[in-house]
Amino acid sequence: MANRADVQVFIQEMANRHRFDVDYLLTVFSQAKDKPSIISAMSKPGETKPWYAYRDIFVNSNRIQGGVRFWRANAAALTQAERVYGVPPEIVVAIIGVETQYGGNMGSFRVLEALSTLAFDYPRRAAYFRKELENYLLLTRQEGIDPLTPRGSYAGAMGLGQFMPSSFLSYAVDFDGDGHRNLWSDSDDAIGSVAHYFQGHGWRPGEPVAVPAQVSGTRYPTLVSQQLNPPRDSVAHLQAQGIAPEVPVSGAQAAMLLEYQGRDGLEYWLGFDNFYVITRYNHSRLYAMAVYQLSQEIREQHAFYPGAVRPERVARAD
Numbered sequence: 001m002a003n004r005a006d007v008q009v010f011i012q013e014m015a016n017r018h019r020f021d022v023d024y025l026l027t028v029f030s031q032a033k034d035k036p037s038i039i040s041a042m043s044k045p046g047e048t049k050p051w052y053a054y055r056d057i058f059v060n061s062n063r064i065q066g067g068v069r070f071w072r073a074n075a076a077a078l079t080q081a082e083r084v085y086g087v088p089p090e091i092v093v094a095i096i097g098v099e100t101q102y103g104g105n106m107g108s109f110r111v112l113e114a115l116s117t118l119a120f121d122y123p124r125r126a127a128y129f130r131k132e133l134e135n136y137l138l139l140t141r142q143e144g145i146d147p148l149t150p151r152g153s154y155a156g157a158m159g160l161g162q163f164m165p166s167s168f169l170s171y172a173v174d175f176d177g178d179g180h181r182n183l184w185s186d187s188d189d190a191i192g193s194v195a196h197y198f199q200g201h202g203w204r205p206g207e208p209v210a211v212p213a214q215v216s217g218t219r220y221p222t223l224v225s226q227q228l229n230p231p232r233d234s235v236a237h238l239q240a241q242g243i244a245p246e247v248p249v250s251g252a253q254a255a256m257l258l259e260y261q262g263r264d265g266l267e268y269w270l271g272f273d274n275f276y277v278i279t280r281y282n283h284s285r286l287y288a289m290a291v292y293q294l295s296q297e298i299r300e301q302h303a304f305y306p307g308a309v310r311p312e313r314v315a316r317a318d
Helices: 005-018 022-030 036-043 051-058 061-073 075-085 089-100 111-121 123-143 165-171 187-200 235-240 273-279 285-302
Strands: 210-215 243-245 254-262 265-271
Touching (some): 051 285, 061 075, 061 089, 061 285, 089 187, 089 285, 111 123, 123 165, 235 254, 243 265, 254 273, 254 285, 265 285
Antiparallel strands (some): 210 243
């Protein structure tokens, strides 16, 4: 890719803005290739599945039991992350489970090639990926990593929690104090970084994420959330419109009404501020609910092990 004029312009910008050595970057990019398969993957229409089918992908016995094992193997780091950032272990574990199956699938593309391909051959989002490529080169320099070595998703997401480079620079932490932020093979750093990300996006310790609800009357359809915005309606207001949470919730709590296509009909949930925070990781109601429900299954199964404190059973819809 180093022979391309647009890549050479980018290299000069990196030299001017961040004092990178031009010859060094020319050498790096000369070993990188564009990947047309990435453009093909990015250009495919987004796959849409009904909730019940989407849920089955992520909330299943393999990810639940894998999450229990991951929690047990990393209990100290998860406890410390909750102490420092206020994010419960089950949420951090579920994120890593949904993203990479606990490190089992972190992506096979060279991150440099993925980001370069999208920065220079994907006009629709070229500006975004050009910035992510810039951030990637900065983080590899900071961490002393060969930029040709890390691998990730076709979009350039990295490590157990699939951080984009901008998220790495903003939220990755050296949680075990070894002098490096390693999100690929250091589970302590990955756990601390995911928890830090949630704290940075407004996680509220001790507050609920979502609860199932029953609906009645004719007003509730207009209140189903169509946009991923922070919840604004109070539970009390929603109750007055025929929306009843199935478990006790403060009437003053802000909530949004969520509708999902269940296997046997529509399901309704109230999502709270912490539900919205999960959507900051991936802007999808399906994703956020899958993370939440997986987290609750993992939490309950983890409690069966000797020495664990059994959590209060959480109501959910299957």
